[in-house]
Amino acid sequence: MDLPITPEFVEKYNQPGPRYTSYPTVPAWKQDFGHDEYMLALQELSQKPEDELAIYLHLPFCAKHCHYCGCNALVTRETNAVDQYLDLVEREIKMVTDVIGTGRLVSQLHWGGGTPNFLDEAQTERALNLFHTAFRMTDGAEISIEVDPRISSPEEAKFLKDIGFNRISLGVQDFEETVQIAIGRRQSHDRTIRVYDGCRAAGFEGVNVDLVYGLPGQTRDSFTATLEEVIGLEPDRVACFSYAHVPWVRPEQNKVDTTIMLAGYEKFQLFQLTVDLFGEAGYDWIGIDHFAKKDDELSVALKNRALHRNFMGYATKPAPHMLAFGMSGIGDVGDRFVQNDPDLAQWSATVDSGRFPIIKGHRLSDDDRLRRLAIINIMCNLELPWKLTVPEFGAPANELFAESLKALPPLLADGLVEMDEAGLRITSKGRYFVRNVAMIFDTYLGKDKDRPIFSKTI
Numbered sequence: 001m002d003l004p005i006t007p008e009f010v011e012k013y014n015q016p017g018p019r020y021t022s023y024p025t026v027p028a029w030k031q032d033f034g035h036d037e038y039m040l041a042l043q044e045l046s047q048k049p050e051d052e053l054a055i056y057l058h059l060p061f062c063a064k065h066c067h068y069c070g071c072n073a074l075v076t077r078e079t080n081a082v083d084q085y086l087d088l089v090e091r092e093i094k095m096v097t098d099v100i101g102t103g104r105l106v107s108q109l110h111w112g113g114g115t116p117n118f119l120d121e122a123q124t125e126r127a128l129n130l131f132h133t134a135f136r137m138t139d140g141a142e143i144s145i146e147v148d149p150r151i152s153s154p155e156e157a158k159f160l161k162d163i164g165f166n167r168i169s170l171g172v173q174d175f176e177e178t179v180q181i182a183i184g185r186r187q188s189h190d191r192t193i194r195v196y197d198g199c200r201a202a203g204f205e206g207v208n209v210d211l212v213y214g215l216p217g218q219t220r221d222s223f224t225a226t227l228e229e230v231i232g233l234e235p236d237r238v239a240c241f242s243y244a245h246v247p248w249v250r251p252e253q254n255k256v257d258t259t260i261m262l263a264g265y266e267k268f269q270l271f272q273l274t275v276d277l278f279g280e281a282g283y284d285w286i287g288i289d290h291f292a293k294k295d296d297e298l299s300v301a302l303k304n305r306a307l308h309r310n311f312m313g314y315a316t317k318p319a320p321h322m323l324a325f326g327m328s329g330i331g332d333v334g335d336r337f338v339q340n341d342p343d344l345a346q347w348s349a350t351v352d353s354g355r356f357p358i359i360k361g362h363r364l365s366d367d368d369r370l371r372r373l374a375i376i377n378i379m380c381n382l383e384l385p386w387k388l389t390v391p392e393f394g395a396p397a398n399e400l401f402a403e404s405l406k407a408l409p410p411l412l413a414d415g416l417v418e419m420d421e422a423g424l425r426i427t428s429k430g431r432y433f434v435r436n437v438a439m440i441f442d443t444y445l446g447k448d449k450d451r452p453i454f455s456k457t458i
């Protein structure tokens with residue numbers, strides 16, 4: 001029987017920590033990693049022509065900045081800003097294909113932002129064609145886009161489906177007006193529903209809705225109403241993110257009234273409510289913060305232990321490499337992670353000069369690769385089988401991680417994990433604190449205490 005989760009217990013484990021969309025995480029990467037290292041990574045990739053690719057395109061533009069936003073988003077009044085941006089993305093793609101060649105197979109293409117549907121139809125088609133010209137999509141490739149319903153319509157959903165997108169994610173966050181006012185994001189309920197219905201009518205699979213818990217103005221009752229409304233829509237997937245309040249990284253968040261924000265145990269209870277209501281509605285809880293219908297690919301991947309995690313979150317079709325285009329995009333090529341410059345002017349100037357706009361990166365060591373495997377297993381499959389790493393690293397995980405596992409006894413005593421001769425498993429109580437368990441395998445943590453860039457677990 002699990003011990004109850006008390007306010008003191010939540011307080012104990014509610015520590016700043018990474019969400020592990022990569023390991024090592026971005027703060028551990030080096031600044032002196034740029035054009036030359038990325039060129040080497042691409043040259044190595046050119047020697048592996050059979051390897052499939054995932055691609056991320058960052059489209060930063062938004063109509064208006066929401067106070068709560070933690071993404072790399074830009075509001076622009078310049079009418080031709082998008083066209084200029086796409087000119088540079090085209091240059092960036094050309095620089096990459098000059099090294100790896102055109103026609104490489106792509107199994108996953110994702111557009112994130114900002115607001116990808118800020119682009120008009122001609123710009124959207126142009127941008128998609130850039131990828132079709134330079135790469136070859138596999139049969140069944142996942143082509144996905146993040147959409148802000150406030151500036152979308154059923155017609156746009158149909159257009160996106162017609163030109164080739166097959167996955168769509170709608171930013172809902174919260175249906176309640178008081179919360180929407182507090183986060184500077186008024187979102188008409190009717191339009192959101194119409195866009196959602198438009199996605200269904202257009203034939204999108206894997207329709208996802210984004211929610212955020214812990215926003216200013218949210219209460220247990222108000223969030224219950226939002227959750228019930230979302231469950232009534234029957235999306236295939238829901239991501240319910242913990243509100244990350246990081247005004248030192250996103251100054252716009254200083255407009256958020258933190259005095260009306262639930263924190264600690266009360267915020268935790270909002271997530272517990274989310275887990276309960278989606279569970280009762282027949283959804284599987286995926287990883288840390290996703291929910292999926294039982295027949296959705298994410299649930300199937302979870303059951304087959306085939307779930308993966310990358311910079312785009314949870315993935316069902318992992319490709320061995322990810323190329324990123326656009327400002328702030330993060331790539332993973334061979335044994336190197338790279339990040340594009342998050343500053344539009346600098347990213348533009350570097351691409352314009354014919355150099356890769358990389359501002360930081362990391363080359364994985366053997367130890368990093370091993371720990372990455374362990375952390376992905378914990379974040380996705382909620383376990384670390386000891387035999388997992390044998391073929392790759394020559395010894396069982398409990399021997400390889402003997403040092404890290406010394407941090408385990410308190411987690412065992414607190415009932416977050418259980419351990420036997422087969423491996424380590426997250427308990428039902430530990431489900432809420434998976435990041436805390438993953439953190440014991442992270443050797444970079446705590447080396448950067450001056451910069452509290454991570455948000456808290458809850």
Ligand SMILES: C[S@@+](CC[C@H](N)C(=O)[O-])C[C@H]1O[C@@H](n2cnc3c(N)ncnc32)[C@H](O)[C@@H]1O
Pocket residue numbers: 062068069070071112113114115116146147148149170171172173210211212241242243244245
């Ligand atoms: C790029 S936005 C989605 C697309 C579009 N711009 C929109 O707002 O609808 C990606 C998602 O990140 C989540 N998000 C943004 N800021 C966040 C924050 N501070 N904490 C947690 N999640 C956040 C939201 O759920 C949002 O839908």
Ligand code: SF4
Pocket residue numbers: 061062063064065066069070071073113114115148171
């Ligand atoms: S939440 Fe979406 S629309 Fe709002 S600022 Fe962030 S990226 Fe832009």
